[in-house]
Amino acid sequence: MAAPPNQNQGRIQNARPLSELRAGDRAIVQEANLDAEHAATLAAMGLCASCELTICRASGRGSPCIVQIDATRLGLAPEVAQQILATVITKPCDCPPEGSCGQQPR
Amino acid sequence: MPDEFSASASPSIKPKAMPRIAMVGNPNVGKTSLFNRLCGLRAKTANFPGSTVEAHVGKCTIPPETVEIIDLPGVYAMDLALPESKLCRDCVGGRLEGLEPDALLIVVDATNLQRGLRFALSLAASRRSMLIALTMTDLANARGLSIDAEKLSEELGIPVIRANGRTGDGVDALARAIEFARPVPFAHLEAARAPGWIDRQIQGSLGGAHSVGGESDSLSDRLDNAFTHPFLGSICFVLLMVGLFFAIFRLAEWPMDWIESTFGWVGAETAAMLPEGILNSLLTDGIIAGVAGTVVFLPQIAILFFLLALIEDTGYLARAAFVMDRVMCRFGLPGTAFIPLLSSHACALPGIMSTRLIPEPKDRLATILVAPFMSCSARVGVYVLLVTMLFPDNALLAGLAFAGCYALGAIAALLTALLFRKTILRGKSRPMVLELPPYRLPCLRTAFFTSYDRSIVFLKNAGGIILAICIVMWWISAYPKSEPPASAQALVARAEALGINSAESEALLLEADLLAAQQQQQHSFAGHIGRAAQPVFAPLGLDDRLTVAVLTSFLAREVFRSTVTVLVGTSDGDDDDRVATDLRRATRTDGTPLFDAATSASLLVFFVLAMQCLPTLAVTRRETGSWKWPAVQFFWMSGVAYAAGCVTHMLVTSAMHSVGGLT
Numbered sequence: 058m059a060a061p062p063n064q065n066q067g068r069i070q071n072a073r074p075l076s077e078l079r080a081g082d083r084a085i086v087q088e089a090n091l092d093a094e095h096a097a098t099l100a101a102m103g104l105c106a107s108c109e110l111t112i113c114r115a116s117g118r119g120s121p122c123i124v125q126i127d128a129t130r131l132g133l134a135p136e137v138a139q140q141i142l143a144t145v146i147t148k149p150c151d152c153p154p155e156g157s158c159g160q161q162p163r
Numbered sequence: 164m165p166d167e168f169s170a171s172a173s174p175s176i177k178p179k180a181m182p183r184i185a186m187v188g189n190p191n192v193g194k195t196s197l198f199n200r201l202c203g204l205r206a207k208t209a210n211f212p213g214s215t216v217e218a219h220v221g222k223c224t225i226p227p228e229t230v231e232i233i234d235l236p237g238v239y240a241m242d243l244a245l246p247e248s249k250l251c252r253d254c255v256g257g258r259l260e261g262l263e264p265d266a267l268l269i270v271v272d273a274t275n276l277q278r279g280l281r282f283a284l285s286l287a288a289s290r291r292s293m294l295i296a297l298t299m300t301d302l303a304n305a306r307g308l309s310i311d312a313e314k315l316s317e318e319l320g321i322p323v324i325r326a327n328g329r330t331g332d333g334v335d336a337l338a339r340a341i342e343f344a345r346p347v348p349f350a351h352l353e354a355a356r357a358p359g360w361i362d363r364q365i366q367g368s369l370g371g372a373h374s375v376g377g378e379s380d381s382l383s384d385r386l387d388n389a390f391t392h393p394f395l396g397s398i399c400f401v402l403l404m405v406g407l408f409f410a411i412f413r414l415a416e417w418p419m420d421w422i423e424s425t426f427g428w429v430g431a432e433t434a435a436m437l438p439e440g441i442l443n444s445l446l447t448d449g450i451i452a453g454v455a456g457t458v459v460f461l462p463q464i465a466i467l468f469f470l471l472a473l474i475e476d477t478g479y480l481a482r483a484a485f486v487m488d489r490v491m492c493r494f495g496l497p498g499t500a501f502i503p504l505l506s507s508h509a510c511a512l513p514g515i516m517s518t519r520l521i522p523e524p525k526d527r528l529a530t531i532l533v534a535p536f537m538s539c540s541a542r543v544g545v546y547v548l549l550v551t552m553l554f555p556d557n558a559l560l561a562g563l564a565f566a567g568c569y570a571l572g573a574i575a576a577l578l579t580a581l582l583f584r585k586t587i588l589r590g591k592s593r594p595m596v597l598e599l600p601p602y603r604l605p606c607l608r609t610a611f612f613t614s615y616d617r618s619i620v621f622l623k624n625a626g627g628i629i630l631a632i633c634i635v636m637w638w639i640s641a642y643p644k645s646e647p648p649a650s651a652q653a654l655v656a657r658a659e660a661l662g663i664n665s666a667e668s669e670a671l672l673l674e675a676d677l678l679a680a681q682q683q684q685q686h687s688f689a690g691h692i693g694r695a696a697q698p699v700f701a702p703l704g705l706d707d708r709l710t711v712a713v714l715t716s717f718l719a720r721e722v723f724r725s726t727v728t729v730l731v732g733t734s735d736g737d738d739d740d741r742v743a744t745d746l747r748r749a750t751r752t753d754g755t756p757l758f759d760a761a762t763s764a765s766l767l768v769f770f771v772l773a774m775q776c777l778p779t780l781a782v783t784r785r786e787t788g789s790w791k792w793p794a795v796q797f798f799w800m801s802g803v804a805y806a807a808g809c810v811t812h813m814l815v816t817s818a819m820h821s822v823g824g825l826t
Contacts, residue, residue, distance in 0.1 A: 080384075094244050095593060101240035102598060103278050113384050114391065121485045123387050123599065128275040130383070130601070132391065132485050134594035 072142035075124065076116040076135055083111050084143035091140050103129040110143070181222075183231045183262065184341060185254050188270030189282055190237030191600040193298035195219075196328025197270060198234040199612040201338060217519070218250065219616070225338045233262065239278075241285055246524060255289050266292035266344035268337075273303040273310050273325070274601075280361045283319075287347040287355070294322040294344040296337050301327055302601060318364060320351040329606045383602060390482035393489065400483045403474070404505055411466050411509045418462035426455030449637030460778075463540075464513040464621050467506055469614035471517060476605035481597045488595050494577040495584030495592050497521060500530040504576060507537035508569075511779045515786055516617060525588045529580050531786055532796050535779050536576035538569045538771065545716075545723050545770045551743045552763040568771045575772055575803065587795070621782075638688075640715060645686040647679035654678070684726070689715055702809040703769060704762030704816075706751050713769070720775040760819060765812035773804035 072087040086108050089096050103126045104110070113130065116122035122138035124131050133141070188194045202221025219234040235254055236247040257263035267286060271279030283295055297312055316323035322340040326333035347355070354360065390396050430451040437443040474480050480502075488498030499521045507514030514534045521527040538546070546568050554561040584592065647655075654675035658668035684690050693711030700710045709727065716723035727746070749757040774780070780793040787793070 095596075098239065098243055098245075099596060101243060102596070114387055117393070119489045120393050120396075121391055121595070123384075123391070127277050128272070129278060130387075130599040132481065132595070132597045132599050134485070134488065134596065136594040137596055 072144050074139045075112070075122050075133065075141045075143055076138040078112045078115065078122075078143065078145060080112050080115045082145050083109065083147040084145045085109050087142045087144055089141045091137070095137075102131060103127065104131060104141070109146070181229055181231050182265045182341075183233065184266050184268050184344075185233045185235055185264035186268045186270060187235050187251055187255065187286065188237060189239055189272065189275075189278060191598055192237065192270050192272040192275075192279070193328050194237060194270040195234065195613075196606060196609050197296060197298060197326060197334070197337075198232060198328070199609060200328045200331055200334045202232055218254075223338060225341060230338075230341060232268070233264065240282065245522075255286065255291065264291065266294065266341065268341070268344075269293055269295045271295055271297055272299045273297045273308070274299050274306065276310075276365050277361055280364065284347075284352075284355055284361075287319075287352050290346045292344040292346055294324065294337075294340055295319070296324055296326045298326060298328060300325045300332070301330065302603070315364060318351065319355065320348040321345055329608070386602060387482060387599065390479060391485045393486070396482070396486040400486050403479075403483070404502075407467075407470055407474070407505075410470060411463055411506075414466050415462035415509075419459050422459050422461065423455065426451060426458070430455070444641055445634070445637065448641065449634045453634070453637065458622070460510045460512055461618060461621060463509050464516070465614045465618045467509065467513045467517065468617040469610050471502065472610035472613040473605040473607075476603070476609060478600040478602045481599050484597060485595060492592055492594075494581045495588075496529060496577075496580050497523065497526045497592060497595060500526065500580075503530050503534055504537055504573075507534040507539060510539050510541070511535040511537070511776060512621065512782050513617075515779065515782050516621070518786065523593060525584070525590050526592060528787060528792065529583050529588050531783055532583060532792065532799075533576040533580045535774055535776065535796065535800060536572045536579065536772065538572040539776075541720055541776065542568070542770060545720055546767065548724055548743065548746075549763050549767040549770070552746060552758045553760060553767065555743070555747065564767070568767065571768070571771050579799070579803075639692070640684070640687050640689045642688060643686065645682050647675065648682045651675040651678035651682070684711060702812060703765040703805070704759065704812045705766075706757065709757070709762070709766070713766075716770075717773075717775050718777055720770060720773075723770070761812045761815040764815045765808040768811045769804045769808035771804075772800060772807055774800035 075084070078084060086104065086106055088106060089099065089104075091099070099105070104124070108126055110124045110126045112122065113125050114121070114123035116133070116135045116138045119135065121132040121134055124133065186194055186198055198219060198221065201223040202219075218236060221232050221234070223230050223232050233254065235251050238245070238248045238251050241248055241252050241255070253259050254262060254264065255267065267289075269279075269283045269286060271283060283293075286293065295315075297310060300310065303310060310325065312323045312325050322343050324333060324337045324340050326337040328334065390399055430447045433451060434443055434447045437446065471480075483501075484498040486498065487501040491498050491500050500518070503514045503518045503521070505514075506517055511534050514537065515531050518527045518530045518534070521530055546565055550561045550564045550568075553564060584590070652675075654671045658671035658675070661668040661671070690711055693714050694707045696714060697705065697707045697710045700713060705713060712723050712726040715726045724742075746758055747756070751757055774797045780797060783793040783796055784790055
């Protein structure tokens with residue numbers, strides 16, 4: 058599972074593992090260093106290159122990373138989250154909930 | 164008329180004896196609820212040749228005809244290298260003999276059209292007649308989505324019907340639309356394959372991709388944070404499992420007692436009605452007693468699956484799997500293995516049957532193989548007897564020994580799983596990836612059908628292979644017939660002299676029966692086998708009587724207690740204290756106690772670890788589709804039990820020598 062090389066060269070350089078992203082981050086998946094069978098299953102579940110996802114729960118020590126892709130909510134073991142690289146497109150803001158920045162409060 | 168297909172005036176499925184429809188769809192889209200609505204109790208679980216994956220086959224009457232519906236397992240894609248995907252490919256491709264579908268009913272989650280339509284289009288290439296059922300419409304409505312099913316139907320050229328299996332809304336319309344199923348027309352298929360088509364449909368039908376549950380749900384987030392939290396999640400899980408475990412034991416108690424007493428009554432009535440002889444003995448001691456010993460577990464199975472289905476339906480189980488995954492993965496097992504292993508404490512049969520929760524075949528097999536190590540309720544009677552023999556006057560030590568039995572079983576299960584995953588089931592356990600279904604109220608109807616289905620599967624098993632095995636075991640215990648010993652005949656003569664109604668004569672007749680049973684046991688094929696096998700069991704401290712008792716307990720471990728009371732000569736098998744006192748007094752031919760500390764301890768360890776349950780082996784065979792795995796289970800567990808029993812006997816004997824004797 059990998060995005061076309063030329064198109065996303067720059068993005069991949071900025072890509073970080075899902076396990077390092079914070080709750081509320083929106084990100085675009087760039088590539089996954091998983092075996093073909095595992096990657097195919099994830100793609101069928103909706104997690105594939107170029108898909109946009111939201112981190113619902115950040116990966117902790119031994120606890121899963123929960124992501125939402127459209128209406129699909131997936132739980133990923135930390136080992137899997139570590140192997141999926143994504144570029145953050147929106148970070149949660151640090152405003153209080155009543156803040157007016159328009160972004161999702163943290 | 165959004166839920167009636169009117170694109171064509173004439174039905175497309177050609178009339179035949181019974182049209183066959185295959186239901187396909189992603190997991191967690193409400194396919195099973197819909198199937199249960201369509202077929203009700205007219206469904207059965209089916210195992211197809213060459214596959215251990217199950218599907219359900221049912222009949223649905225749509226006047227004036229009846230349609231056969233195959234509910235295939237949920238898959239994310241047809242081309243994955245998973246047994247479920249292979250079964251779906253074979254069925255849709257017409258490669259399952261006699262089960263070629265006339266049409267496909269594709270079940271699509273209305274809140275996840277992107278994935279559902281992609282899946283439906285992958286099936287359109289098969290050129291089979293098809294129609295789409297849009298489920299989860301209640302959730303979609305709650306999210307403010309108005310789905311234009313008619314527009315989608317026009318775009319695809321096939322019926323698209325909204326149907327909710329939980330409430331029954333739209334199910335009749337779906338049933339009526341089945342005859343209008345047709346292949347997606349070429350022009351529509353070509354158009355649908357164009358890039359961005361699915362997005363455009365979602366845009367047109369629903370008003371934008373991000374309206375389809377794209378925003379994160381704060382309540383779900385909070386619940387997910389709690390349920391998958393290493394500490395909080397573990398507490399929630401433990402509390403829920405304690406409740407589940409307690410409910411299984413508590414709620415099953417009454418129906419289990421009822422089944423036992425009913426079979427007891429049927430056995431007694433049959434014995435009284437038929438003349439004494441082979442048919443009487445076969446029916447009462449072989450068939451009725453054997454089937455009763457298995458059917459008694461039915462309430463536990465029904466309750467377990469009912470409660471598990473409820474929990475699964477809430478969406479919680481997928482979260483709990485992540486909590487347990489941290490512990491279980493150290494032993495090569497997935498988090499989902501925890502529930503089958505815990506259930507096995509009640510009975511290994513439902514435990515093994517519930518391994519269907521585990522998606523990876525090797526993980527599932529490893530769990531099946533180690534589940535019988537967990538101390539089931541049938542072992543409790545044996546534990547009580549042997550712990551009482553070991554520590555008659557020390558309740559604290561007896562309690563610790565009892566708890567130790569449970570711990571020993573669990574440790575043996577985890578270590579065996581680790582060993583198997585590194586040898587015969589080699590392969591790294593794949594890190595867990597699970598879809599987390601939305602939280603929702605459980606559906607009692609779905610839980611009932613799941614429980615009913617599992618119970619029927621279990622009863623069929625009890626009526627087939629288990630019954631056959633019971634008959635064989637009865638035969639080797641009942642034949643060849645031997646005459647009552649002279650001492651028994653003398654007791655009968657004395658009883659007759661006293662008169663039939665006196666209490667003393669009844670006691671004498673009871674003693675005579677006991678002596679006759681002892682004689683029969685000793686001279687039956689089982690008795691001969693026991694004496695021949697005694698040298699093998701000598702390292703555990705067993706004499707020939709205990710060897711026979713252990714060998715017959717391979718039928719079912721609870722048989723040990725009744726066999727040993729017959730062989731040793733205890734008269735009242737239901738009185739725990741009396742049995743324990745009599746057994747403590749029993750001696751070997753050299754005058755030493757039969758149940759010395761070393762023998763009691765080695766037997767206890769042996770019973771914790773040994774595979775002594777024929778129904779469990781039969782269920783393992785059914786779930787794995789081969790006799791190889793029950794054989795591995797039997798020889799491994801019995802081998803471990805034997806080795807551990809020998810070591811225990813040796814250690815306790817040497818400890819007794821150094822301390823000066825415990826008994």
